[in-house]
Amino acid sequence: MANLIAILAAALCLVMGVVVISARNPMHGVIALVANFLGLGVLFLLLHGEFVALIEVIVYAGAVMVLFLFVVTLLMAGTEPPKEGAGKNLPGQLLWAIVVIGALTALIGFVLAVRTVLTQPPPSTQAFGSITDFGRSLLTTYMLPFELTALVLLAAVIGVVFLARERS
Amino acid sequence: MTLPTVDFLLVSAVLFAIGALGVVIRKNPLVMFMAIELMWNAVNLTLVAFARQFLAIAGHIFVFVVVVVAAAEVAIGLIVIVLVFRNRSEADVDSLNTMKG
Amino acid sequence: MALTIGIDIGKALVVIIFLQAAFGYLTLIERKLLGRFQLRPGPNRAGPFGVLQPLADGVKLLFKEEIIPAGVDRFVFIIAPMLSLLGALMAFAVIPFGAPVTMFGRVVPLQVAGPGLSLLYVFAVASLGVYGIVLGGWASQNKYGLLGGLRASAQIISYELAMGMSVIGVLIAAGSANLNQIVGAQAKEWFVFPQIVGFIVYFICAIAETNRAPFDLPEAEQELVAGYHTEYTGMKFAMFFMAEYINMITVSALATTLFLGGWHGPAFLPSYLWFLIKVAVFLFVFVWLRATLPRIRYDRLMAFGWKVLLPVALLNAIGTAAWVALVHP
Numbered sequence: 001m002a003n004l005i006a007i008l009a010a011a012l013c014l015v016m017g018v019v020v021i022s023a024r025n026p027m028h029g030v031i032a033l034v035a036n037f038l039g040l041g042v043l044f045l046l047l048h049g050e051f052v053a054l055i056e057v058i059v060y061a062g063a064v065m066v067l068f069l070f071v072v073t074l075l076m077a078g079t080e081p082p083k084e085g086a087g088k089n090l091p092g093q094l095l096w097a098i099v100v101i102g103a104l105t106a107l108i109g110f111v112l113a114v115r116t117v118l119t120q121p122p123p124s125t126q127a128f129g130s131i132t133d134f135g136r137s138l139l140t141t142y143m144l145p146f147e148l149t150a151l152v153l154l155a156a157v158i159g160v161v162f163l164a165r166e167r168s
Numbered sequence: 169m170t171l172p173t174v175d176f177l178l179v180s181a182v183l184f185a186i187g188a189l190g191v192v193i194r195k196n197p198l199v200m201f202m203a204i205e206l207m208w209n210a211v212n213l214t215l216v217a218f219a220r221q222f223l224a225i226a227g228h229i230f231v232f233v234v235v236v237v238a239a240a241e242v243a244i245g246l247i248v249i250v251l252v253f254r255n256r257s258e259a260d261v262d263s264l265n266t267m268k269g
Numbered sequence: 270m271a272l273t274i275g276i277d278i279g280k281a282l283v284v285i286i287f288l289q290a291a292f293g294y295l296t297l298i299e300r301k302l303l304g305r306f307q308l309r310p311g312p313n314r315a316g317p318f319g320v321l322q323p324l325a326d327g328v329k330l331l332f333k334e335e336i337i338p339a340g341v342d343r344f345v346f347i348i349a350p351m352l353s354l355l356g357a358l359m360a361f362a363v364i365p366f367g368a369p370v371t372m373f374g375r376v377v378p379l380q381v382a383g384p385g386l387s388l389l390y391v392f393a394v395a396s397l398g399v400y401g402i403v404l405g406g407w408a409s410q411n412k413y414g415l416l417g418g419l420r421a422s423a424q425i426i427s428y429e430l431a432m433g434m435s436v437i438g439v440l441i442a443a444g445s446a447n448l449n450q451i452v453g454a455q456a457k458e459w460f461v462f463p464q465i466v467g468f469i470v471y472f473i474c475a476i477a478e479t480n481r482a483p484f485d486l487p488e489a490e491q492e493l494v495a496g497y498h499t500e501y502t503g504m505k506f507a508m509f510f511m512a513e514y515i516n517m518i519t520v521s522a523l524a525t526t527l528f529l530g531g532w533h534g535p536a537f538l539p540s541y542l543w544f545l546i547k548v549a550v551f552l553f554v555f556v557w558l559r560a561t562l563p564r565i566r567y568d569r570l571m572a573f574g575w576k577v578l579l580p581v582a583l584l585n586a587i588g589t590a591a592w593v594a595l596v597h598p
Contacts, residue, residue: 002170003170003171006171006175010175010176010179013179013183014179014182014183014186017182017183017186017187017206018186020186020190020199020202020203020206021186021187021189021190021193021194021199021202021203021206023199025342026196026198026199026202027342027345027404027407028344028345029198029199029202030202031345031348031400031404033202033205033206034397034400036206036209037209040209040212040213043176043179043213043216044212044213044216046170046171047176047216047217047219047220048220049216049219049220049228049231050384050385050386051228051386051389052212052216052228052231052232052235054386054389054390054393055231055232055235056209056212056231056235057393057396057397058389058392058393058396059235059236059239060205060209060235060238061393061396061397062392062393062396062397062399062429063239063396063426063429064205064238064239064242066396066399066400066403066422066425066426067242067243067246067426068198068201068202068242068246069400069403069404069407069422070403070419070422070423071198071246071249071250072198072407073403073406073407073415073418073419073422074250074419075198075249075250075253096192097189097192097193100185100188100189100192101185101189104181104184104185104188104189105185107181107184107185108178108181108182108185111174111177111178111181112178128220128223128225130385131385131386131446133225134225134228134229134232137225137226137229138229138232141226142226142229145229145233146229149232149233149236149237152236152237152240153236153239153240155240156239156240156241156243156244157243159244159247160243160244160247163244163247163248163251164247164251
């Protein structure tokens with residue numbers, strides 16, 4: 001049952017990922033990306049990451065993608081989806097695409113090659129990944145990274161306010 | 169019988185490949201940005217999968233940090249896109265060549 | 270196994286059907302109350318005291334022509350109201366609406382599902398509800414719809430923050446993110462008394478989250494015709510309408526669960542009736558506010574959310590944490 005759900009969620013993720021990069025209209029891309037995040041959230045849940053799954057949905061699907069939606073709505077209001085210049089610059093683009101696809105195929109091949117190493121079943125994970133564990137280690141062992149994320153957010157807030165200010 | 173970690177890694181690798189391909193072949197900055205988000209999340213899946221394999225909560229902490237950094241990055245990136253394309257009709261990164269020597 | 274699944278499906282069906290019925294009668298009660306507030310009788314033609322009015326409205330909406338404007342993005346236009354309604358219905362799944370009962374020789378909790386982090390689940394699902402509104406406004410290819418959608422996205426994101434912060438006090442006081450344990454922690458004292466600041470912030474944010482007056486900027490009739498659902502007709506319009514009212518019921522139920530002791534109450538009434546009464550009080554306040562307060566200006570709405578509610582909610586969270594750490598054992 002859990003495996004079936006995992007396979008369905010993974011398939012949803014991959015199909016929606018393809019839609020994100022192939023959709024002509026960025027609005028469809030945003031919807032596909034939200035669906036992709038929901039699928040990832042399900043996968044995280046099945047991997048005993050209850051809290052990270054909810055973070056993924058609340059922060060990514062609920063806040064970050066709404067920002068995307070806001071900007072797409074603002075920039076593409078009432079217009080046809082923009083024509084992307086397909087003709088110009090094509091050879092270079094094609095070359096890059098081939099390079100990237102080659103490198104990533106090699107990566108996927110590598111993962112498949114070391115498959116035997118990682119196929120032993122994961123250890124018993126009943127008590128793993130609870131929010132209590134997560135919170136305790138976040139506020140003790142990993143206190144410094146936690147504080148630094150606050151600094152990152154502060155820098156982002158100041159940067160956005162600075163960039164968006166009214167210019168006279 | 170739970171799925172082994174490698175299957176999740178495979179999904180993650182393919183997702184990352186799709187994202188990287190999206191950055192390379194698309195010219196709309198918003199779509200490129202979304203492809204980058206796809207790559208971030210492929211990495212998150214790897215981290216959560218390894219966290220289960222090795223019973224290391226640090227993987228979840230890492231995902232938390234990635235999500236925070238990605239949120240900050242999106243806020244900054246989107247305001248830059250809005251400022252650049254506020255007065256342009258086309259959304260194509262190749263047309264941004266005013267600093268070309 | 271089969272019995273467990275059967276009971277779960279049964280509970281889900283009961284909750285969905287109950288919410289649909291509650292939606293219908295909430296619209297009637299709202300119109301009746303608004304009528305009384307304005308010294309007129311309200312709808313009283315369909316059946317005695319107008320009790321058949323929701324039925325008449327439903328039949329009318331079902332048989333209305335579905336108009337899809339020319340040039341819209343059909344796919345997005347059609348899924349937008351569905352997403353809106355889906356988000357509204359899903360959030361209710363984890364809310365415990367009564368004490369566990371014994372049925373078929375086993376103890377059945379009166380909630381559809383009770384995951385460990387059920388409070389975060391409610392916020393996750395609620396944060397997805399905004400998609401229906403924004404996508405609907407965008408897909409209509411109509412300037413009023415677009416403005417309504419943009420307003421909704423900015424407003425809901427802003428108030429979601431303060432709403433999330435306002436319940437942190439409850440989380441700390443109960444020591445759990447599980448709604449069942451939060452209700453259990455209020456057996457002796459309701460959290461509304463120690464958490465009065467959090468409660469007030471939560472309720473103001475809840476009004477803004479559900480786009481109700483005086484924060485109904487996304488559908489402000491006088492400036493935006495009908496905002497994001499200007500172009501919607503028939504059942505698709507009804508789904509937006511339903512989502513708004515079911516969201517009202519959900520935020521009221523969550524307020525009851527978090528601050529008013531959930532289903533706890535003196536034993537002379539069954540627990541689910543206590544729950545219902547408390548939710549009804551909140552819904553009455555929603556209607557009362559709509560009849561009383563004028564809509565506030567958009568810039569004031571945003572300033573109020575960011576400069577008043579968010580700092581107050583943060584101070585409340587810090588104060589509760591300090592109280593638990595220093596005074597409380």
